[in-house]
Amino acid sequence: MSKVLYGKSVKGLFTQKQDLVTQIQSDRERRKKGDEPVLFTVQGQSTTELNGQFVHSQIFIDVLLRIKPNQVDKDEFIARCNKTFKENDSELAIVKEFNKKYSPDRALWWYTRESFVYRMLNKALRVQNTDVLFLFRFFIVDLQQQLSNHRCSSPVRLYRGQMMSKDEVQILRNSIGQFISINSFLSTSVDRFVALRFLKDDSDDLEQVLFEIDADPSVKPGIRCCV
Structure with missing residues (x-):
């Protein structure tokens, strides 16, 4: 076991x-x-x-990396974040900034920034929250691509x-x-x-x-x- x-x-x-x-x-x-x-x-x-x-745990991440992301993925992710941080004005401001300024080539920058992004992702990975990880799939794909590039x-x-x-x-x-x-x-x-x-x-x-x-x-x- x-x-x-x-x-x-x-x-x-x-x-x-x-x-x-x-x-x-x-x-x-x-x-x-x-x-x-x-x-x-x-x-x-x-x-x-x-x-x-x-x-x-190994196969699930591999599957996420194979799914081609689209704008709907990001929209669903933002909706989840707005709901999660509805009473946290500082995090909501960062969510708004993420929604407006995020691009695939900035995934690593966003992950290393002090914000909800790395906290939500790391927690979801640690507890294997498949629902949150599925919403994060566009970001995981971008982050993996940037890591591969470096x-x-x-x-x-x-x-x-x-x-x-x-x-x-x-x-x-x-x-x-x-x-x-x-x-x-x-x-x-x-x-x-x-x-x-x-x-x-x-x-x-x-x-x-x-x-x-x-x-x-x-x-x-x-x-x-x-x-």
Whole structure:
């Protein structure tokens, strides 16, 4: 059976209001920089051990990438966003801007911007919300195309610093030689020290994890996890 894991929320106790405000601001900055829980699925190495959930997550995205988008897709997406953020004026303003100014060659820019776009997409990918992902299909196609256009021509090593629960870390340690599917986009850096700056101190629930991702355009990426 596959194992699907989420990162855990960590809360602190504060006696001073300013300490609480400072912590909230710090947490918000980390979220803006992509420090979010990573959803991953682990399967045995043999293809006969792949269950429906594991295969479905791979096939579904592949199907979305094969569907030719049209203007109706975007209209339905905007309608959903307007409904979702009907009481959030700041997000509605960004939705309006997205509707007016979005173009396929700006997908990567929109994804890396602090807005509803990356939050909605990453959440839908993590929980496998097929309804939202289907509405996002035009954007996923554009984003994938831009990523393909910027694909490296030679092997490169990338890094990502991530706080993960001890249970998640143990599962990864026990999964050497198995298939690991990460069901979301990951923000990375070519600078190891930049990635390390995203790591906080260990706690009772969380551990520091540095992903070293060897991306070779000629083969499937290999990932090493340093704890």
